[in-house]
Amino acid sequence: MKDVVVIGAGKIGGAIAHMLAGSGDYRVVVADRSADQLAKIEAHPAVSTRVLDICDPQALPDALAGRFAVLSAAPFHLTGRIAQGARAAGVHYLDLTEDVATTRMVEGLAEGATTAFIPQCGLAPGFISIVAQDLAKRFDKLDSVRMRVGALPQYPSNALNYNLTWSTDGLINEYIEPCEAVVEGRLISVPAMEEREEFSLDGVTYEAFNTSGGLGTLAKSLEGRVRTLNYRTIRYPGHQAIIKALLNDFNLKNRREVLKDLFENALPATMQDVVIVFVTVCGWREGRYLQETYANKVYADTLGGRRMSAIQITTAAGIATVLDLLAAGALPARGFVRQEEIDLGAFLANRFGRVYDPAPGRLPRAA
Secondary structure: OEEEEEEOOOHHHHHHHHHHHHHOOEEEEEEEOOHHHHOOOOOEOOEEEEEOOOOOOOHHHHHHOOOOEEEEOOOHHHHHHHHHHHHHHOOEEEEOOOOHHHHHHHHHHHOOOOOEEEOOOEOOOEHHHHHHHHHHOOOOEEEEEEEEEEEEEOOOOOOOOOOEOOOHHHHHHHHHOOEEEEEOOEEEEEOOOOOOEEEEEOOEEEEEEEOOOOOOOHHHHHOOOOOEEEEEEEEOOOHHHHHHHHHHHOOHHHOHHHHHHHHHHHOOEOOOEEEEEEEEEEEEEOOEEEEEEEEEEEEOEEEOOEEEOHHHHHHHHHHHHHHHHHHOOOOOOOEEOOHHHOOHHHHHHOOOHHHHOOOOOOOOEEO
């Protein structure tokens, strides 16, 4: 069995621990500074908890000493500290961050490292980049790569048509920070919450707009090879207009704590959600201009006797799959590893990655 530390005892951290422990191949320590939060972690013989303040420069390396890997499920603004602790302790590092600056920091820490540093192992960034790269490599020459992901309530019932499904801090960060995109072959920065579009899938209309971080490292990997590359978050129509009013007209983009308080006290969480993954790639193959599309929906489900939301399932399965591939020797064991280096077939064949395979009758489309 391999010993790993999961930092962050929230919904995602708990789901990761549950998945890994249930496999029988990992002993998991869940660490958090909040004893109350740790008390909510489901009991399991292979799971233990530890109160840990990662801001303590000595406590983190001590907690990581002798472990195989550390997995960060902490808020994005703490992830960099965990990466530094992993480098100091000489353990493998994986995270879920969508924060562009943090990923650049992790890439710097990976230089000369004897262990692997693998950021952005969740849904978006994460699985979405693996899918996009798989489609892109089918073409002789690329034209456009458009990536769309959303975690939505199945039964929206408010003006925002939205319920909280994951980290509020991460959500706000995506809505405010600049976004990367490739436009006419150049990697540029574009504003969040802009370039709204509408599309339909399975008879339902959605809107999508720019949000930060979803491209991961794919923009840098495909720069110079693609004319258009962008990532947008999927919501039900009407969401973007209200959020833009809150951010701009009420200036809540500069008052994040107020916005967080509003979200967490006015938007109920839900376990009845659906994750939508929609990737379209256009380019040339054998002289013909063609399009290939991957579209899939993942719903809340019961795994290992535990009810999980769709965003818990997809995010936890993403990082658990990458850890499993690393442990099996299927990924580089040192240095910086990008999500687009991971083979889609290997990911979906993995015992954790199989949650992305659709239920019978709900096949993903790649045509």
